[in-house]
Amino acid sequence: MASKVVSFTLNGRETEVMVKPLTTLQVVLREQLGHTATKTGCRQGGCGSCTVLLNGEPVLSCLLPAEDVAGQQVTTLEGLTPIDGLHPVQRAFFDHYAVQCGYCSPGMILTTKALLDRNPTPSREEIVEAISGNICRCTGYTAIIEAVEAAAQALKGGQNGR
């Protein structure tokens, strides 16, 4: 059961970790690197709370062996958050009461970021489709959808996120 060293870029920073065979990226982020914005929900790929961006694309860190991301770019909510204040997507979620218990928020916000990077003016239908893998048990989704619409507006207004 030999551990291996895995190097990847985490939120723009070169990162090296030692992992046992088949350790998931989720466990590495939370338990080895202390990046606890990435949540542990169902561990079955069903809830979306562990969503991270791999080379800008949303993936589920609970199903992803850490060794598979060697040499690649991983973004978590920690990487989106500026040193001072909030990313425009975070700001929109805050302003539109899209956060209740907050458990789905990191995954929702990262999925929103990936959506708006590809499609700066999504329709309501496209938003619903994009976040359909992120389960929220509090809000009933309306507040979240409105927050995504507001984030799109804010980003279009030149308040570009990182």
Added chain:
Amino acid sequence: MIVKDYFLPESLDEAVTLLAERGPDLLVMAGGTIAMMRMNEGHLLPDQVMGLRRVGLDAITINGKLSIGATTTLSTLANNESVPMLSQAARSAASWSLRNMATVGGNLFARNPYGDVATALLALNADLRVINRNGERVLPLADFFAANRQLEPGELLADILVPPPTGQTVYHKFGRRAYNTPAVVTIAAHITRDGDSVTAASIALNGVAATPVRAIPAEKMLVGQPLNGETITAAAQAAAETVDPPSDAVASGWYRQRMVRVILERVLTQIMEQEQ
């Protein structure tokens, strides 16, 4: 998770060599959306796992037939418009993040009712190219399902080969929600007509058995006939009568059987009304 070895081969050669050396105890995994889930739950506790993300089977090429590498993600297939029924099937599967991980080859091994892309491939008469250390063989996807998805020891699924559709295709996934929803019933139909008359019919159903299945009695009833209200109703009825779908958390078998008739009627009507 107590896995002793996790291999990430960098080529197909390396992968089949590992498989030959390690034998059936080596769990083969592509996107991880089936295997990792079961390992996280403790339902599957392998000693050795081989991941296929780096073997280079993740491309779609066209050379007469469409050749889809086994580890092509559903997102890649969704964005490839060369066979519209396949991109539609991939697009309506699971969620964005899962489609970024789940693979076309893996979908052939997904348990019922998750094999939606496999259902579209079955309707298109796809073949599988499987390889082992000594060579390769091509087998029809229908035979793979008939053999309960068993490959020979040491064999690895390399590509899925799809002949270009000769007729009209319609794909209809019926779930309980609009997005990210498992199938109550999925129907993929490929119908070739000459004038009024159906010359070839291939109808694949998902959600009704352990694997996607062809609706052979319905297909036979349609060949040689025109598509009209009467023949469509009769074929849909025949398809429903020949399945005995399972009940699960998504839908009851009773409901699924009735939906086979309703959805197949809609699919065939859509084909009838389309330009040929």
